Amino acid sequence: MSASFKLGIVGGAGWLGGAVASTALAAGVVRAEDLALSYRSAKPDRFPGALWTDDNQALADRSDVIMLSVRPQDWPSLELGAKGKLVISVMAGIRVAEIGEKHGTRRVVRTLPNAAAEVGKSYTPWIASGETTEDDRAVVRAIFDACGLQDEVGSERDIDYLTGLTGSGPAFPALLAEAMMRDAVAFGLSPDVARRAVNTVLSGTGRLLERNDASPADTVEAFLGYRGTTAAAIETMREAGFDDAVAKGLAAAFLKSIAMGKA
């Protein structure tokens, strides 16, 4: 990877673009003076030393690496020529070939980070077009190593699947937490106590899994082994269709990602 590169984030005012910028700056992957971000509505007041612009072409012209971080429905109207430069997309659904064709480059990387990029804990799968160089790959690895873990995967089909599994992934423990919290409040706990309890369960579980790097099946098995309260709960949840609901949800996300690419 070249020692420094100029990064331009289209849609950098948004959630994910801002999260990647913040994490990449904190990790020293990019310097503030080499960073440009574009906005559409309001100019944000963050990232001192970086350039904010509402001119996407000016951003592209001053950047070596252009990250596309607008919502997929906003991408068709985005006017931006990248003239053979490295374009990294974080957009759900949009295919490598379409991105290359629209922006005039064959150096395209399609990634799918998640919201935990904000705290350096994203999982980011990615796939590169044929003309992407080893230096380009090093840039992608540097940015997304700073955001958490990254893997180059074998097919866009894998990206479509992982869009649900890990791109949407943080929403699923949040969904479980919301259901747990609603149950706790219905039981009679105060919302404050319920929220502290449930959030602590989630963050504590994340830390445990990270430290032990255990297989989830081993973790569940260890809890089932007590034949106590946890086994009573897990077996009842499974009988009520827990595993099936998860599989159906992931299948819906996979199909949605494919459909978004065809729209």
Ligand SMILES: NC(=O)C1=CN([C@@H]2O[C@H](COP(=O)(O)OP(=O)(O)OC[C@H]3O[C@@H](n4cnc5c(N)ncnc54)[C@H](OP(=O)(O)O)[C@@H]3O)[C@@H](O)[C@H]2O)C=CC1
């Ligand atoms: N958030 C997440 O967890 C994840 C998101 N993604 C992908 O990341 C992309 C961005 O998502 P996210 O950050 O959450 O969405 P946001 O809506 O938070 O951010 C998108 C930003 O793009 C801006 N924008 C839209 N059009 C333009 C334009 N032409 N020029 C400049 N800025 C523009 C929007 O401005 P305005 O304020 O005017 O709308 C907004 O600030 C999406 O494609 C999504 O699929 C992928 C994985 C996870």
Ligand SMILES: O=C(O)[C@@H]1CCC=N1
């Ligand atoms: O829900 C979405 O479409 C985006 C992509 C993955 C997470 N958020």
